[in-house]
Amino acid sequence: MIAIDNILVSDEVVEKQFVCNLDKCKGGCCVDGDTGAPITQEEAGIIEDIYPQIRHLLSPKAIAHIEEEGTHTFDDEYGLVTPTLNGGICVYGYYDEKGIVKCAIEHVYKEGKIGFKKPISCHLFPIRITEYDTFEALNYEPRETLCKPACKLGKSLKVPVYQFLKEPLIRKYGEEFYEALDATAKAHFGIEE
Structure with a gap:
């Protein structure tokens, strides 16, 4: 789990790979x-x-x-x-x-x-936010069958979930949050550009 201020991000958001494949789903x-x-x-x-x-x-x-x-x-x-x-x-x-x-x-x-x-x-999507009294949890929750093509495409392109969702993550939490998440991913998970 990655903690940035009052936001907890599941490791899967960094470790898993995903790119929507609308032609398939x-x-x-x-x-x-x-x-x-x-x-x-x-x-x-x-x-x-x-x-x-x-x-x-x-x-x-x-x-x-x-x-x-x-x-x-x-x-x-x-x-x-x-x-x-x-x-x-x-x-x-x-x-x-x-x-x-x-x-x-x-x-x-x-x-x-x-x-x-x-x-x-x-x-x-496929990140789901769960709000608690003092923090928010971000979890990776793709649909098991429906999102298989997106998981496969993400893996072939080597695009982590959080990078695919850069725009909405910044929209929701701001540039500073995204930069902290990206820095943590690169430092602790070996994620590359």
Whole structure:
């Protein structure tokens, strides 16, 4: 375990290798799961505000669900989450021309129309954050079957999980946190550039 301030990072985040392989998994992390993506109260408000700007990318079923139930929901285990359609695809997911599930929020962000990329829990996947009273724990939790291609690609490219997730780690915890994690990985785990 690596401790940086009040954040505990599992050794697997440094030791394991991972690079998303969308051609193989087809964005299945947006479909497969017990519930929607965990979101913060702040993210729930942002999603509610940007919904009109992403609505055009959503399926008629997703639009009907959101307009009936709301832009977020509550799960007993995870708290605030994005809604899903019948326990499957996230309402903010859509299929592109290759049959890959993409995020409507991220799509509109990349067009420069909104300033919010996507929920941090989605951006950090396969790292999961567990919040405790005095610290946060970051664990590596890929889906066993779904993420096999990403684990294989990461291994072939020799990309540690934390390096693959540099952008969201900095987004969540800042540049200083990432630099400390990177320095620890290089000094104690033999990670190279």
